[in-house]
Amino acid sequence: MFFHITLERNMQLHPRHFGPHLRDKLVAKLMKDVEGTCSGRHGFVVAITGVEDIGKGLIREGTGFVTFPVKYQAVVFRPFKGEILEAVVTMVNKMGFFAEAGPVQIFVSNHLIPDDMEFQSGDMPNYTTSDGSVKIQKDSEVRLKIIGTRVDATEIFCIGTIKDDFLGVINDPGATA
Amino acid sequence: MARGRRRSEDDDFIDDDEEDEGLMDDEEEDEEEEYDGGKSGRKRRRSQFVDDVAVEDDEEDEDEDEEDDGGRRGKKPKRRSGSEFFELEAMVDSDEEEEEEEGEDDFINDAGADLPDHDDNRRLPHRPILLQEDQEDVEEMERRVKERYSKSNQIDYAEDATDVEQQALLPSVKDPKLWMVKCAIGHERETAICLMQKFIDKPDLQIKSVIALDHLKNYIYVEAEKEAHVKEACKGLRNIFSSAKVMIVPIKEMTDVLSVESKAVDLSRDTWVRMKIGIYKGDLAKVVDVDNVRQRVTVKLIPRIDLQTLANKLEGRDTGKKKTFNPPPRFFNIDEAREMHIRVERRRDKDSGEYFEMVDGLMFKDGFLYKTVSVKSISSQNIQPIFDELEKFRKPGEDADGDVASLSTLFANRKKGHFMKGDAVIVVRGDLKNLMGWVEKVEEDTVHIRPKMTGLPKTLAFNEKELCKYFKPGDHVKVVSGVQEGATGMVVKVEGHVLIILSDTTKEHLRVFADHVVESSEITTGVTRVGDYELHDLVLLDNKTFGVIIRVESEAFQVLKGVPDRPEVVLVKLREVKCKIERRSNAKDRSNNIVSIKDVVRVVEGPCRRVDVFRFAVFASAFLRAIKFLEDHWLDLFSNIHAGSVNA
Structure with a gap:
């Protein structure tokens, strides 16, 4: 789920950036540092939408670095248990498939794929129903439900299921081609 | 036992007995009623005896059936007298077991204190009572019984006896001793019963009790004051060798003889066990039936049967050499068996009502072998069935x-x-x-x-x-x-x-x-180390082959072998790994730049071109990561990164 929240961070800035564009430099560095990171509490920081407040800088003794407390607003993405997501399949193997929803990697085990879908190995490994009408392969788009999340320092890993009503392939590039 | 002998010996008595049978019952009922009026505690005891009689009687039936097939008529009174006797014996035994030392000791004291009276008591229900018919005698007997048990009533069994009280009840030097007598193996019970019978027939025997323990083979215990009494009692019994020595049980160990073994093996249906002997040694089996009396269990196994050998055997052909190998476990297939002209009978088990396929005396059902074995030949402790075994046992339809x-x-x-x-x-x-x-x-x-x-x-x-x-x-x-x-x-x-x-x-x-699991937020890498080897290590298997450990199992590794043509994953035991390749070698990339460990490279050729830049941590881990993402294309990758340089 996406959230628009206010976050705080202490930024350290090198003395060489001190000058008329200090503020811009600070924001640029903030974006570089924060966007795309992941925290267990807030999830992935997708984008910074604005800087609310930059506090007074504190010069570090010895190094000359200055620490600024920065309040900023950001869009974060955090997957939750039970959440329904749309994701793109990145890899299919006999144990299930991996899909990505933005920065989040989701694994759907073959136990959580409907029983009528079977794994077909080959050039393009896929899961197919017995009548061949539905096919999950690389680059397919699926709608899935997250049943578990594991948050590391740098990534969030989820397992999902498509064994439920209205879940499964929503747009299959392979089928239309 | 000769019916004639018995008849001639106490013909009158038998007749009496039979006539009195109805009367006996009446008397018993009377007793019960009277007891009702009396102390309730005593009544409870009495009814316990009655139960015991019932149980013991059955067992005795079995034993005697094995012993002789004498005429029913002659046997009947004898059996009756036997059970009369049993009543007392069983009572003593069960007391001893239920109340542990207390009952035992009390009895011993009692017996030791007034021996003649006690002896009288013993014989009373058997002979005198049958002959006496008046009510007075019943009263007389009641008095005696009262007298006999008044003592035991003073001890409150319901309360937990303190340790001191318990100690006081332990057998002392004044009590009769327990003697261990060797008898024919497998005839322990029979010998005990023979001695009892002898006691009935010859009232002057000086022994107090006989005990046959189910778990002790080859020996029975006889309680008596003197060794001579034991020898006298045992004389002439065919199951006791005249030369057999009589051993005394030390006073300290007397209680152990009759203490109940707490280590009851809890064998119930559906538990997993392992076979201890035979060709199925070590095999997993499932208990389907337990016969506690005969100490046998029926287990379900995956048969290890060589159909060819079986067919040969059934046709009478000699295979010549004795087979030395163990056939692998395989489900029994009727059709296969029929093809080999093995006769398969379909029979219904009379107990369970289920159908079994019978081949050469072996019972099969759904491909499993049903085998009845002794409890001793299976082990039921610490069985940890592994998944593969369980999977095999699981029937497809089973929920x-x-x-x-x-x-x-x-x-x-x-x-x-x-x-x-x-x-x-x-x-x-x-x-x-x-x-x-x-x-x-x-x-x-x-x-x-x-x-x-x-x-x-x-x-x-x-x-x-x-x-x-x-x-x-x-x-x-x-x-x-x-x-x-x-x-x-x-x-x-x-x-x-x-x-x-x-x-x-x-x-x-x-x-x-x-x-086997607990909820935890911890993230571990699992087992990544066995011995000196770690996951992702490059190892030498023998002089020619090498590989990368891609998975660590217990005492074994899955090694991706460094064969350029095809992906080859082998399972290697820890001891089969020769050594770790520690050498830090360099390789050259396509433009002849030197690539060394921890460099970042990009795969530029082959189908794996799209693979993102990865750290070239160890040469080996390059494979590994590649495998993880591209199981199918790994070999192209492999050839792109010069394999030869690893070997060098």
Whole structure:
């Protein structure tokens, strides 16, 4: 789920950036540092939408670095248990498939794929129903439900299921081609 | 036993006996009634004896049936007299066992104190009573019985005797001794009964009691004051060798003779056991039936039968040499057997009503072999069936409840402190089956849980064995015992009490028992180290081949061999690994730049071109990562990164 929240961070800035564009430099560095990171509490920081407040800088003794407390607003993405997501399949193997929803990697085990879908190995490994009408392969788009999340320092890993009503392939590039 | 002899010996008596049979019953009833009026405690005791008689009588029937097939008529009175005698003996025995030393001791004291009176008592129900018909004698007997048990009534059995009291009851030097007498093996009970019979026939025998223990073969115990008395009693018994020495049981050990063994082997249906002997040695088997009396169990096995040999045997052809190998376990297939002209009979088991296929005296059902074996030839302790074995046993149609069997075995192997506060549990047995809850408190075997359902008491107490841990898909767990110990992962699926976990490290499925895991947010890499070798190590298998460890199992590795043409993964035992390749070699990339460990490279050729830049941590890990992402294309990758340089 996406959230628009206010976050705080202490930024350290090198003395060489001190000058008329200090503020811009600070924001640029903030974006570089924060966007795309992941925290267990807030999830992935997708984008910074604005800087609310930059506090007074504190010069570090010895190094000359200055620490600024920065309040900023950001869009974060955090997957939750039970959440329904749309994701793109990145890899299919006999144990299930991996899909990505933005920065989040989701694994759907073959136990959580409907029983009528079977794994077909080959050039393009896929899961197919017995009548061949539905096919999950690389680059397919699926709608899935997250049943578990594991948050590391740098990534969030989820397992999902498509064994439920209205879940499964929503747009299959392979089928239309 | 010759019927004629008995008849001539006490012809009158037998007639009396038979005539009196009705009367006897009356008398007994009278007794009961009178006792009703008397102390209730005594009545209880009396009725206990009656029960005992019933039980003992049955057993005796069996024994005697084996012994002789004499005429029914002649036998009847004898049997009756035997059971009369049994009444007393059984009473003594059961007392001793139930009340442990107390009963035993009390009896001994009693007997020691006034021996003649006691002897009278013994014979009373047998002979004199039958001859006496007036009410007075019943009263007389009641008086005697009262007298005899007045003593025991003073000791309150219901209360827990203190240690001191217990001590006072232990046999002392004044009490009769216990003697161990060697007898023919397998005839212990018979010998004891013979001695009893002898006691009835010859009232001047000086022994007090005879004990045959089921677990002690080759010996019986005789209680008597002197060794000579024992020898006298044993003289002429065909099951006791005249040369046999009579050994005294030290006073200290006397109580041990009759103490109940607490280590009762809990063999019940559906438990997993392992065979201890024969060609099935070490094989997993499932108990389907237990016969406690005969100490035999029927187990279900995957047969190890060589059909060809069986066919030869049935056709009378001699195979010549004796087979030395063990046929692998395989399900029995009737059609296959028929093809080999093996006669397969279909027979109904008279007890269970199920149909079995019979081949050469062996019973088969659904491909399994049903075998009846002695309890001693199986081991039921610490059985940890591994998954492969269980899978084989599982019938395709069997639902999740099928692993109730494995459950009971698992429970037996549970560690102490299995449940902890906060654990989610589910009730697996009893009325409240399938009730979920959380552990609140654990006391020894009792677990107090807070049920999930509303409308129930705040906490409910369960036996530990009735509970099983419960997990939901998505829970992050750690495996704490079993083969996969140490691994962590997320629960993908719950199949009964088996969890399928997606391992954090390998992103592979593990199957574990719910009992073996705990909920944990910890993320471990699982077992990554065995001996000197670690996951991702480059190892030398022999002089020619090398490979990369891609998975560590217990005492074995899966090694991706460095063969340029095809992906070859082999399972290698720890001892088969020759050494680790520590050499830090450099390789050249396509433009002849030197690539060394920890450099970052990009695969530019072949189908793996799209693979992102990865750190060239160790040469080996290049394979590894590639495999992880591109199982199919790994070999192109392999050839792109010069394999030869590793070898060099």
